Amino acid sequence: MVTSAVLGFPRMGVLRDLKKANEAYWGGKLSQPELLAEGKRLRLAHWKIQKDAGVDSIPSNDFAFYDHVLDHIQLFNAVPERYSKQGLDTLDEYFAMGRGHQKGGVDVPALEMVKWFDSNYHYVKPTLQDNQTFSLAKDPKPVREFLEAKEAGITTRPVILGPVSFLALGKADRGQSVEPITLLPKLLPVYVELLKALKAAGAETVQIDEPVLVFDLQANVKAAFKPAYEAINALGASAPQATIATYFGDIVHNADVLPALQGAHALHVDLVRNPEQLDTVINALGPKQTLSAGVVDGRNIWKTNFKKAIDVVQAAVKSLGPDRVQVATSSSLLHTPHTLASEKKLPAEVADWFSFASEKAVEVAIIAKAVTAGPDAVKAELDANAKSAHSRATSERTNNPKVKERIAAVAAADYARKNPFSTRYEAQKSHLKLPIFPTTTIGSFPQTKEIRVQRNKFTKGEITEQQYDDFIKQEIDLVVKIQDELGLDVYVHGEPERNDMVQYFGERLDGYVFTTHAWVQSYGSRCVRPPIIVGDVSRPAPMTVKESQYAASISSKPMKGMLTGPITCLRWSFPRDDVHQSVQAQQLALALRDEVVDLEKAGIFVIQVDEPALREGLPLRKGTEREKYLQWAVDAFKLSTAGVEDSTQIHSHFCYSEFQDFFHAIAALDADVLSIENSKSDAKLLKVFIDEAYPRHIGPGVYDIHSPRVPPQEEFKQRIAEMLAYLKPEQLWINPDCGLKTRTWDEVKPALIHMVDAAKLFRAQH
Numbered sequence: 001m002v003t004s005a006v007l008g009f010p011r012m013g014v015l016r017d018l019k020k021a022n023e024a025y026w027g028g029k030l031s032q033p034e035l036l037a038e039g040k041r042l043r044l045a046h047w048k049i050q051k052d053a054g055v056d057s058i059p060s061n062d063f064a065f066y067d068h069v070l071d072h073i074q075l076f077n078a079v080p081e082r083y084s085k086q087g088l089d090t091l092d093e094y095f096a097m098g099r100g101h102q103k104g105g106v107d108v109p110a111l112e113m114v115k116w117f118d119s120n121y122h123y124v125k126p127t128l129q130d131n132q133t134f135s136l137a138k139d140p141k142p143v144r145e146f147l148e149a150k151e152a153g154i155t156t157r158p159v160i161l162g163p164v165s166f167l168a169l170g171k172a173d174r175g176q177s178v179e180p181i182t183l184l185p186k187l188l189p190v191y192v193e194l195l196k197a198l199k200a201a202g203a204e205t206v207q208i209d210e211p212v213l214v215f216d217l218q219a220n221v222k223a224a225f226k227p228a229y230e231a232i233n234a235l236g237a238s239a240p241q242a243t244i245a246t247y248f249g250d251i252v253h254n255a256d257v258l259p260a261l262q263g264a265h266a267l268h269v270d271l272v273r274n275p276e277q278l279d280t281v282i283n284a285l286g287p288k289q290t291l292s293a294g295v296v297d298g299r300n301i302w303k304t305n306f307k308k309a310i311d312v313v314q315a316a317v318k319s320l321g322p323d324r325v326q327v328a329t330s331s332s333l334l335h336t337p338h339t340l341a342s343e344k345k346l347p348a349e350v351a352d353w354f355s356f357a358s359e360k361a362v363e364v365a366i367i368a369k370a371v372t373a374g375p376d377a378v379k380a381e382l383d384a385n386a387k388s389a390h391s392r393a394t395s396e397r398t399n400n401p402k403v404k405e406r407i408a409a410v411a412a413a414d415y416a417r418k419n420p421f422s423t424r425y426e427a428q429k430s431h432l433k434l435p436i437f438p439t440t441t442i443g444s445f446p447q448t449k450e451i452r453v454q455r456n457k458f459t460k461g462e463i464t465e466q467q468y469d470d471f472i473k474q475e476i477d478l479v480v481k482i483q484d485e486l487g488l489d490v491y492v493h494g495e496p497e498r499n500d501m502v503q504y505f506g507e508r509l510d511g512y513v514f515t516t517h518a519w520v521q522s523y524g525s526r527c528v529r530p531p532i533i534v535g536d537v538s539r540p541a542p543m544t545v546k547e548s549q550y551a552a553s554i555s556s557k558p559m560k561g562m563l564t565g566p567i568t569c570l571r572w573s574f575p576r577d578d579v580h581q582s583v584q585a586q587q588l589a590l591a592l593r594d595e596v597v598d599l600e601k602a603g604i605f606v607i608q609v610d611e612p613a614l615r616e617g618l619p620l621r622k623g624t625e626r627e628k629y630l631q632w633a634v635d636a637f638k639l640s641t642a643g644v645e646d647s648t649q650i651h652s653h654f655c656y657s658e659f660q661d662f663f664h665a666i667a668a669l670d671a672d673v674l675s676i677e678n679s680k681s682d683a684k685l686l687k688v689f690i691d692e693a694y695p696r697h698i699g700p701g702v703y704d705i706h707s708p709r710v711p712p713q714e715e716f717k718q719r720i721a722e723m724l725a726y727l728k729p730e731q732l733w734i735n736p737d738c739g740l741k742t743r744t745w746d747e748v749k750p751a752l753i754h755m756v757d758a759a760k761l762f763r764a765q766h
């Protein structure tokens with residue numbers, strides 16, 4: 001019989017209940033027992049949803065108050081001493097590692113948090129010592145939560161992060177030099193003890209995640225799988241049957257590792273992302289090993305196409321027989337919102353195309369049933385699904401002939417500026433008349449409480465559009481006046497009208513829809529609610545011209561227009577799964593191109609197209625796939641910006657400065673000016689710009705906008721001097737790291753005064 005499995009469920013609850021509870025606890029408004037009780041309530045609710053859906057393997061220990069990798073740091077007693085010595089109780093120690101702790105005489109910063117593979121989720125990095133030891137925590141969480149479910153009458157499959165991934169995703173602590181994977185012999189006995197404890201508690205199955213298998217692995221990490229799984233498989237019946245799970249990529253390039261995993265009960269692979277790996281994986285399975293087929297997308301919000309998914313599962317059944325195939329979500333459902341049932345405002349046509357976590361749990365059960373009992377057993381569901389797929393494929397939203405015509409008419413010349421940078425620079429010099437070391441900011445100025453209040457009133461219809469527009473104008477008046485006083489060289493309008501840098505554009509483009517409750521966890525208690533690209537994207541009317549034009553009309557200096565780039569619009573939305581992302585990027589690029597040209601017509605001759613998400617879209621492995629992505633991503637940027645005259649200056653912005661891995665792509669953008677986050681990084685990172693003889697202009701951030709601190713003028717001078725070791729004076733722009741929307745005016749004004757004064761000092765010397 002083909003069974004069904006979910007690899008993990010979102011933790012937040014219907015109304016971001018976990019976020020609210022955590023934040024109330026941190027703010028001293030909820031007691032620890034109350035927070036723990038809320039966690040329990042959420043876990044039980046989520047198990048019940050999956051049980052009612054008919055899922056056979058329901059995950060436990062997928063819940064985390066902050067992050068599941070952080071859970072494992074405590075589970076293995078791998079807590080760095082700076083936290084463990086503080087005398088905090090277990091939960092507070094846990095939050096101290098996740099978010100820092102500054103209370104009651106204790107002051108420790110958080111552990112490093114980084115992106116979980118190529119998702120928008122962030123995990124806390126295991127931070128290890130040269131003399132690291134491990135032991136199993138008292139009352140281990142996976143056992144506790146398994147028993148909690150059992151008591152509620154629900155048999156679960158605990159999820160644990162595998163030993164190789166736990167170490168490979170970690171790093172040596174500051175001042176330590178240990179290579180994490182070398183700690184495996186010390187860590188393995190703890191896994192053995194944990195697995196035995198799970199079995200003793202009654203767990204018959206366990207999911208061991210080894211997602212690092214989708215990476216290109218260093219030889220010693222690769223080699224670690226053999227001893228790790230020899231030790232685990234040797235437990236035989238004294239441990240639960242293990243499903244080893246991989247996701248977000250294929251594992252074919254690590255096929256030589258698979259024999260080491262053959263002793264495990266099952267192997268899970270992501271067949272949404274990489275369906276082509278099916279045959280290779282089937283051939284690499286052990287003679288009795290089960291395939292867990294990830295056919296329901298854990299990363300997106302689309303209804304699964306049952307016919308396609310059933311075909312994949314049936315192909316596996318044909319080779320392996322029904323008892324050796326399980327239908328599963330491609331990954332944990334952590335990356336999808338909780339339930340579609342909360343969305344009351346979606347157009348009905350579109351709502352029928354979606355499936356969030358609760359609905360995806362039903363889908364795995366239906367697919368398993370369709371394969372086991374035959375299509376007639378779920379005829380109504382299959383018919384409804386086919387109807388929905390047909391409606392989506394034939395909808396006017398997904399088939400906009402005007403967009404298709406426009407794309408077909410794009411010519412090679414549309415991707416290139418009229419002339420090379422040297423010519424453009426001359427034209428820009430005489431047109432813009434900027435001094436050397438020009439100063440500017442990245443776009444947003446403080447989003448004050450008043451701005452949020454007025455926006456809210458406007459959204460609720462409590463003030464008219466005219467009143468709101470007038471208010472925005474006043475805000476623009478204010479920031480222009482402040483920039484006059486500060487003596488900046490290129491102004492911005494401050495972005496007071498923007499709720500979010502992607503949503504704002506999505507709301508003005510055809511092809512997007514918005515949800516009211518579809519939040520996904522980004523890190524800790526922070527959630528994002530990405531807009532959804534449902535159809536062909538086009539721009540019905542100018543989106544930013546009114547504000548920029550008004551701002552320019554009252555400014556004595558060049559006003560910079562401000563747009564979010566095509567890749568960032570794509571990456572920070574839920575993309576379509578029925579057309580390639582490169583096509584969506586191209587459609588977005590054409591819409592933005594029109595905006596860029598309209599801004600220029602309106603007298604805006606400096607235009608910044610932000611692409612902070614360019615790097616996070618990089619495929620996980622180097623090689624062809626990554627190069628292909630960079631090719632279409634760079635093309636999209638160029639298509640969006642190349643429509644202007646030589647004398648119009650195109651800027652782009654990135655919230656990081658590590659370009660070593662893909663510098664050729666950054667250079668290929670051909671932006672006249674780049675601004676990058678750099679104030680906390682080593683100026684040495686700029687060396688790549690000289691090494692690669694980068695000819696264009698750069699503004700490495702000199703002001704850390706994440707901190708309330710006002711840097712003294714001396715610090716700005718030092719930073720600028722450091723940068724001049726790597727950049728020519730005429731290349732250097734002076735600007736903050738990023739937009740200033742999260743800061744207050746009290747912080748921003750003095751900091752910018754120092755910044756401008758420092759620039760003037762250097763200007764006087766050159």
Ligand code: GLN
Nearest residue numbers: 442443444610612739740
């Ligand atoms: N222009 C945007 C701002 O200043 C850029 C934001 C970003 O890079 N994340 O807010």
Ligand code: ZN
Nearest residue numbers: 654655738739
């Ligand atoms: Zn930024």
